Amino acid sequence: MKFPDALDQLSADGMARRVYGEPYQTPGGVTVIPVARVAGRGKPGEDTKLARFTIAPVGVFVVRGDRASWVAAVDVNRIALIGVITGLLSAVIGSLAVLRRPPWPEITLGRSTGFGD
Template sequence: MKRSQLLDHLSADAAANLVYSEPHQTPDGATVITAARVTASGPDGSDVTATPLGVIVIRGDKARWVAAVDANRIALVGVLTGLLSAVIASLAVLRRPPWPDLRSVGARAEGN
């Protein structure tokens, strides 16, 4: 079954639920609606995955977007930034060391 045929079989309500959830009322009176990115992969589009993006929080007459943060991705970026800066600094020191050149050079006799 191809992706277009798969999407044709979904009802309008089911397609809407794939991106936004049903509103959920919390005890303090806020309404929470979750949002997700839906992707279909595979040769026939049957492998459907949803990645959470965040929630919409509605309190009274104000709405607020709260993004879902992936802490592992943030930590990975920090570690890779530190590793890259250490490699660049090491290569710079190995190429031209900051300490003085202490090799002894003998005097040459001129005119021989």
């Protein structure tokens, strides 16, 4: 059984959370099947103006000969956001620590009465 025939046997469920794209073959004979995640609200048959859906890539199945492997899609924006938030959080915590108790010596001038205090 070929891949397009196997995909035709899958049920077309309107409430599915994963969507498998059309498989295509590269010139090297590798079959690639894209996978996406669908999230949103709305039901099949309802007014499409009220339905809100988002589609995000999840990854691809790569089939070489008789072996299949999964290659996940990496969201580089999310990784960069984690780095920025980590840096901001460490700067805030460091600033609060310095403001509460500075690392430099405490120099205060006391009031002297002049009688050998």
